[in-house]
Amino acid sequence: MDLGLKGCKAIVTGGTKGIGRAIATMLAEEGAHVGVCARNQAGVDATVKALKAKGVNACGAAVDVSKGDQVTAWVNDSAKALGGIDIVIPNVSALAIPNTPEAWRQEFEIDMMHTYYAVTAALPHLEKSKAGAIVVISSISGIEIDFAAGPYGATKAQLIHYAKGLACQLAPKGIRCNSVSPGNTYFEGGVWPMIEKNMPDLFKMALDKNKTGRMATAEEVANGAVFLASPRASFITGTNLVIDGCVTNRVA
Amino acid sequence: MDLGLKGCKAIVTGGTKGIGRAIALMLADEGTHVSVCARTKADVEATVKTIKGKGVGAHGAALDLADAAALKTWVDDAAKALGGIDIVVANASALAIPNTPESWKREFEVDLMGTVHACEHALPYLEKSKAGAIVVISSVSGVEADVVAGPYGSTKGALIHYAKGLACRLAPKGIRANTVSPGTTYFEGGVWHQIEQNNPELFKLGLSMNKMGRMATAEEVANGAVFLASPRASFITGTNLLVDGALTNKVA
Numbered sequence: 001m002d003l004g005l006k007g008c009k010a011i012v013t014g015g016t017k018g019i020g021r022a023i024a025t026m027l028a029e030e031g032a033h034v035g036v037c038a039r040n041q042a043g044v045d046a047t048v049k050a051l052k053a054k055g056v057n058a059c060g061a062a063v064d065v066s067k068g069d070q071v072t073a074w075v076n077d078s079a080k081a082l083g084g085i086d087i088v089i090p091n092v093s094a095l096a097i098p099n100t101p102e103a104w105r106q107e108f109e110i111d112m113m114h115t116y117y118a119v120t121a122a123l124p125h126l127e128k129s130k131a132g133a134i135v136v137i138s139s140i141s142g143i144e145i146d147f148a149a150g151p152y153g154a155t156k157a158q159l160i161h162y163a164k165g166l167a168c169q170l171a172p173k174g175i176r177c178n179s180v181s182p183g184n185t186y187f188e189g190g191v192w193p194m195i196e197k198n199m200p201d202l203f204k205m206a207l208d209k210n211k212t213g214r215m216a217t218a219e220e221v222a223n224g225a226v227f228l229a230s231p232r233a234s235f236i237t238g239t240n241l242v243i244d245g246c247v248t249n250r251v252a
Numbered sequence: 253m254d255l256g257l258k259g260c261k262a263i264v265t266g267g268t269k270g271i272g273r274a275i276a277l278m279l280a281d282e283g284t285h286v287s288v289c290a291r292t293k294a295d296v297e298a299t300v301k302t303i304k305g306k307g308v309g310a311h312g313a314a315l316d317l318a319d320a321a322a323l324k325t326w327v328d329d330a331a332k333a334l335g336g337i338d339i340v341v342a343n344a345s346a347l348a349i350p351n352t353p354e355s356w357k358r359e360f361e362v363d364l365m366g367t368v369h370a371c372e373h374a375l376p377y378l379e380k381s382k383a384g385a386i387v388v389i390s391s392v393s394g395v396e397a398d399v400v401a402g403p404y405g406s407t408k409g410a411l412i413h414y415a416k417g418l419a420c421r422l423a424p425k426g427i428r429a430n431t432v433s434p435g436t437t438y439f440e441g442g443v444w445h446q447i448e449q450n451n452p453e454l455f456k457l458g459l460s461m462n463k464m465g466r467m468a469t470a471e472e473v474a475n476g477a478v479f480l481a482s483p484r485a486s487f488i489t490g491t492n493l494l495v496d497g498a499l500t501n502k503v504a
Contacts, residue, residue: 001282001478003253030253143504160504167498171463181504183487211423212487220487226253227479235435235464235472238498246419246490252395252412252431 004231006031008131009082011075013065013118014092016043018190019137019182022222023089024051030226032087033057035078037071039064057082065092065114066106075121085125087229090115091137095191099150107155115159119166123175131231132175136163137221138240140181144248147202156181160240167238176237178228183244186215212245256483258283260383261309261334263327265317265370266344268295270442271389271434274474275341276303282478284339285309287330289323291316309334317344317366318358327373337377339481342367342411343389347443351402359407367411371418371429384427387481388415389473392435392496399457408433412492419490428489430480435496438467464497 010027014020015036024034028051036051037060038044044060051058059081063070079085094110096103115136126132141148142156159179166177184206186192192215196203207215224243227233242248262279266272267288276286280303288303290296293314303310311333315322331337346362348355371386378384393400394408411431418429436458438444444467448455459467476495479485494500 001253001255001278001475026253157504164498164501164503168463168501171498172465174464211420212426212489213424216487223253223484223486224488227484232475232479234475235468235497236476236493236495237464238496238500239494240504241488241493242491243488244490245487246416246423248490249416249420251416252409252492 001232003030003227004131008032008086009084010087010089010229011035011078011085011118011122012089012091013037013114015060016040016047018187019185019218019221020089020091021047022218023091023225026219026222026226027087027229028054028056028058030230031056033082035082036060037063037065037074066109068113068117071114071117072121075118079125084128085122086129086131087133087135088118088122088126089135089137089225089229090118095152097148097150097152103151107151111155112158112162115162126175127173132173133229133233134163134166134175134177135225135229136177136179137225138163138179138181140183140242140244140248143181143240143242144250163240164238171237176233178233178237179240180221180225180228181240181242181244182216182221183247184210184215185218185221187218209247210245211247214245216243216245253484255282255479256383257481260284260338261336262339262341262481263287263330263337263370263374264341264343265289265366267312268292268299270439271437271470271473272341272343273299274470275343275477277306278471278474278478279339279481280306280308280310282482283308285334287311287334289313289315289326290344318361320365320369323366323369324373327370331377336380337374338381338383338385340371340374340378340386341389341477341481342370342386345389347404349400349402349404355403359403363407364410364414368414378427379425383483384425385481385485386415386418386427386429387477388429388431389477390431390433390492392433392494392500395433395492395494396500396502416490423489428485430485430488430490431492432473432477432480433492433494433496434468434473435499436462436467437470437473439470461499462497463499468495468497
């Protein structure tokens, strides 16, 4: 299936690791030019190099996404470097789970507000695009109460709501917005191998809840995100695509 | 994006018109062998010919989905003709809207039991597949109460529930089940085309609910269904993909 992504310009926050990296890589494989940001300059440099090797334009910057002005500057720099923006994928999460004021604040400033700043700064560029699309990475913890209920779960729910609102507001302009809610996603250097090593009981509990007997790969989540970002999803806006191997039981 | 559908075998109910036909043809374009069923023999023959023209195996039968025996025979015949079944797309609907016992019965027999029989009877074949997937076509009317609440809407709601139950039940076997819920879909000879001609006021209302200012094409719905049916959606099971251009306002 030709997704129609060739020549599109996409930006991905947290695009150097895990789900974000898998999305950036897959977009480049489909011929999209890609800008990434992440905290670590070396990670950004390595990712930009790998993306360029796929024959597309790539750019990146080391950004502290808890700082709105840094996110805004990165979006505008990316638009300049790539020649516009068609696709925005806010993907970074603070992964802050304890029920403390600090964790609530981190979730708010990173998960919620970096998404807000990335989308808001990108909107003037998306309005000039013929394939404008936003894909917000949320989590199943935003739709069912699990061990991450509290700062993480509630903020992920806020992201799903924000994405639906954007979808409704931007539909008349032809800009689409969807969210992806992954279940447990296992990749090297990610949170689940860490939990596997340091909290084996929690890991076992989580794995047991996976009716498929395994967790998702980052690529399996990226498949859905990239499809939603593409012109093939031209009438899909305002949906929340759950990619969880049926971990959640809720209907519709 | 290579969806990995080459050589797969799929069956599609109501595969000669509208969304079902778009799905059948798109599957064939991806290299999948396809069997369709529908009520009108001439339509089945024409569609089988078109599918064969794409260089894949094709099969079809004329039947009414309310006839459980004929439906089961078609499933077995399709498996024989294609050499197995990897994908079941339960798409046909009675589109019975008035709040009468006749409509309730027709929705029950065609939409609900037609889907139940097709899925359950195909299970032994799906169990032998390495890419077993079920895609049930429901409707936004199953997730929000609208002008077709009653037999149509509540039966569509039941289908979403049934698909989620299948997803949970079949996850340990590696068989996936998802729902697609299209919004208003406009195609030549379809229900919205008819409404446009016969009830312009209702058409105007239907169109005005679309924040994108237009209705979906059958191909736009098929894009989502075919993606979910494909091995690229390997960890997506138990989800309900809205393809509605943000027609619905519900969150998550």
